[in-house]
Amino acid sequence: MSNLLYHLINTIFNVLQIIIIVRVILSWISHDPYNQIIQIIYQISDRILKPIRNILPITGMGFDFSPIVAFFLLGLLKKIFLSVV
Secondary structure, eight states: OOOHHHHHHHHHHHHHHHHHHHHHHHHHHOOTOOOOOHHHHHHHHHHHHHHHHHHOOOTTTOOOOOHHHHHHHHHHHHHHHHOOO
């Protein structure tokens, strides 16, 4: 049972990190904002990125560090949860 829980937690955090990466890539390219898959990616990633954006100021050059911080925090949380399981 703990092996299943370990893999489930690991998979969830990996998927969330992939969604953050896809969100960053989408910010660099032109895409259809009405595409259902893109909307799902934005909805999931916004739940992670918005609280971080509220804490971090945007730099003078307009660079958004929230995906980097989110990726790091997800990795840290994954390690913490997996060490408990």
